[in-house]
Amino acid sequence: MIDIIKTEREEDARISDILQGAVDPHVHSGPSIAPRAIDHLALAKVYSEAGLRAVVTKDHDYSGVMCAQMIRDHYPDLTTKVYSGIVLNNVVGGLNAYGVEHTAAMDGRIVWLPTLAAENHLEWEKSAGWSHPAATAKIRPATAVPLFEDGKMRPELLDILDVVAATGLALASGHIHVSETKQVFAEARKRGVERLIFTHPEDIVGASFDDMKEIAAMGAYAEHSLAFFAEGSKFRNRTEEELRAFIDCVGPERTILASDLGQVGTLTPLQGMRRGIATCFALGYSDADVRAMVATNPATVIGLEG
Template sequence: MTTDQSDIDIKKSFGAERDAKIAGLLKGAVDLHCHSGPAAMPRILDHHEATMDAEEAGFRALVFKDHYYVGMSHSAMIEKLMPGLQVKLYSGVALNNPSGGINPHAVDHAIKTGGQIVWMPTLAAKNHIEQSAKATKNFPASKKPMLKAEPLTVLDEAGKLTDATLKILDLIAEADIILAGGHLHVSEQGILFDEAIRRGVKKMLVNHPTYVVEYSDEDIRSFAALGVHMEHSICMFVEGRGYKHDGARLKQLIELAGIEKTLLCSDLGLTGSPRPVEGYRRIVNTLIEQGFDDGQIRALTGGNAIKLLPVDG
């Protein structure tokens, strides 16, 4: 770990009274976007360490996300090896090239092994590849060179959803799990979510609408009105390599969709940024500074997310 990474990873103090308040507000938090390892991407912690951090902080649930493999087996084994664990562990499938792309069989397998979320293509999305090619700052890369991604889209040449995509939507609807837009462009996600609603999908999520997928403020407002949740990545709002927006912008984004349709999830684990739980501590402090009350903060950091998972009690 470099000095820069160590500095970022140190727990930041906001004063004893504020630290205690933050700790209390994080009881029951839910992270739907934890990028712990092992992974092809460089990570600052593994799934076991992420679990221990979340357990200590009193989180209610944690979702392991990897761009290239499903994590349900990791979740199951950690829970078995740590009896009495209070935080519930979940994962899902990201439909990138290693999973066969827009592959109903990968989705069916994920569902049958307990997967709770399907991320549409992320790093292999045609939109992501195009955005990366024109970016002035390099996107996160794997530790070792990988085969060049084959660009993926949910649309055919006529601009219609592919048959494989429609099958996946039916599988998601039947299993009542989460459909996440991944790194598809907003123009693709609009078509995708409209059809998902028609086919009975009830749990829908836009990942980091201000990053890569190019949602406008009006897009955020209109998609939320349809019932789609906006998941803002904490990494975009706290110190580290993903930082892009300040607290005032976060408040504006929350107001666009409404608190009930907004989730704050870490998207943390990459080197050069805080660990996920530390990211939550910092974003809660930001929310306090921006005038959100305790109930609103609890909804944004866990109360809304938990409704998308099969957690009892």
């Protein structure tokens, strides 16, 4: 029993060490129209105590850059710096280049292509039995924000890609189909976009391992949501061995692990990060590999120096 306790303490210490300087680039903290278990400020306090360097808050319905700026300004002692971004869903006007420019001007870090309003997501909902937690009570259901018209990318999308290239924002694929991601990322590269994130290829977007390899070859990072893998998460639909397969597909050097948590009735973001790191250790990944996936790679893709 003493040896078991000692081993558990050693692993806890090892996880805590990995979290020093980590970055969680995908957290659903509040306030939000959907129920959230933790708000942006409380998250920053918890993550600061744990030693994380930065967090990027994500809301499907608004750009969180103003909240993030206020926290950075009024709580300078918090060591976890709060950033945010914009998701191109209905509430912000869909493919709204003005919103993207504004997000960049306020030190936003990521622009996500449509999530709840992606044509692919709306098709996925029909078989998944999922809907926005606030859709029936507070807001009308999402309507599609198409990226293509007559087989070509809409001019509004091309405008946004140019804004992303000019401002250095990271472009994340959101919930669009993998076939669309390939086309948009290829065009983004042509237009000078340097930071690309392939959002949770393990769920919703219809990606194969070959797709992942092709997109990683464009210079994108594959971002995996620990909410789908961590034991105790209500969203868990993948096994630990599947996590290994996803990581090994493109290697730790092209992989990001994010919590994708903050919702009610499930793990906290910090619990998700800790359990995800513990799983990586159990799968045999080195400290250097895990640190790349939870610290170096996400810091690089959101433009943190050093």
